[in-house]
Amino acid sequence: MSHTNEVLITGVGTATPLGSSYREVGDNLLAGRSGVRQVTRFNVGDHPSQIAGQFDQVPTPEGWDAASFGKLSRQMQLSLWCCAEALRDSGRWTERKSIRLGMVMGIGAEWLIAWEADAAQGGQRIQCPSEDSESLVQSLRRELHMGGPVASVSAACASGNYALAQAKRWLELGWVDVCLAGACDMAVTPMSLAGFGNLRALSRRNGDPQAASRPFDKDRDGFVMGEGGAVFVLERAETARRRSVRVYAEVAGFGASSDAHNMVIPSPDPKPAIQAMRLALADARVVPSEIGYINAHATSTPVGDSAEARVLEAVLGDSLSKVPVSSTKSMTGHLLTAAAAVEALACLVAMERNAVPPTINLHNPDPECKLCHVPNEARPHPVRVALSNSFGFGGSNTCLVLRAA
């Protein structure tokens, strides 16, 4: 098999409610631990939903002064941590200035979050456009001394999959030697928790936070917000193999479509989402029987989970009863713009350890979601090919295929 067009993942940086390293997040995913808890960073007294997947502090990357790092916005801290860790993990840190290093980052509400944070501290930045002279990706490019192109992309909760697909394409086109790709989102803010809450999208199981995110369970009542991110180093197979570095997986395929139905509600017609999955499988030259694991989008909303189950039924056909499906949002919460990136990481964990992370809180499977569930405990299972579905507001449907390399 020719490796000419293969694009491989050679580095991972992450921070999520389940930890701030690939190993730690992987351990916690397979142990079925929940990172959801009561929100304490701000007053949630009048919020309909008062829980979220959170972590307290972004670690300071090696080489940064802790005090200066602490003054950066939380979104910048998270992104910088993930990028720096991914580069170190891939062995590209010291040479990052001499290669054409690009970046595609999923970021959905950068300015809304920045303006809200500033206003909460009594600032007037929202009324001073001249203060918004540099975007997050531009700041990251400057801080990391990168020489290649950068872009932020957003398809809401599907952003991370688009970022990986764009980065892969940039490598194929020869625009970059190495590309950072992923998504970071620090969206657990007073206004966004209120906005999603008022949209009636969030779980109100405030008294039992760790049981609130329960995808595919009959008793689910909405999703639980989460924060965090994951960034990957992507490079062509020929350069990765020449360096003899650790390879996590091949970015084997991607498919995308739009519902063209509603900005918030998934389409009752499963065809567009089916199309996204089939495009991804065709792009990766994979048939359903080869799939070892599917990380479902399944957010724990009554409508969304059953809609995705219908999509999986159509795409998997005879393999439906054999392909393990789980939703790691049951443990992390829904990381919104960053969800797809962190779920790609969950797929890497499944491939590396030949074990499928569970859907926790799945005690009473919804009869409308007849899938090969992995309820509450990880399941040992060989995984050579993993799929990650991510759907988003605006009607976006995406599917990413990762293959053991």
Add this chain to the structure above:
Amino acid sequence: MTAHGCVRMTGEDLLALRPQLGGMIGRTLPTSLLKHGDEQTIAAVACIGRAIQNSDLGTTDFTNWGVLAAPRFLGRTTMLSAVRRFFAEGAWGVSPHMIPHRSLHAISGTLSQALAIHGPNLGIGGGPGCASEALLAVAAMVGRDPLPGVWAVFTGWDPEPMPGQDEPVGARPVCSAVALALRAADPSWRGLRLRVAPTKTRTNGDCVSVEALCDWLESSPATTGGWRLDCGGAVELTPGVASICCIHAKRLAA
């Protein structure tokens, strides 16, 4: 580039345009679709309408197309009001429409519904440099099977409107929007061409922006337009062979 459309409008113009948008793109739009849409979203639909009207795309089925939208600081004025209301009223004062209609994906998602596009829809950039980011993204997408074409839409205010503040003299806020209908390069194509070259070194000239694209497209020039990409590289717009011949012929006649 098989079609392009530009609009430059004030807030009052955009308000007046809302009920006419369905007609501009030749479709019946659900009333709920644009009810909560931002002014930049209205401008985005309008410039696509212009592009369709100025071309032979009126009967085109966009089902399998993709759409990218690169707004600049989408939702600043709405967010200003929302922050004030949140501080005054608490959590219940936050509109549930804020996130779906003011996040980076909001315009592309709306356009996919307005044009019944079932291909990918994606928001790009969102801040300074968003035009460069969008051009990179669209150049990476165009020609990818199974996309027959991609709409790339750029929007932004200059200066940005600021409710409650005095308007600077001579600088009334204007929202510019550009829509480009793009297909993979075909050697026989004699119309406008867009070339994105992220590895090309270009040190002179301005960075590409929605205003720069609007200026160039509205002036119908006979020479190639070129700008820098924000993070290095270049973008060029080359006039169609037919239009250059036409202009040369006019000059000869004169």
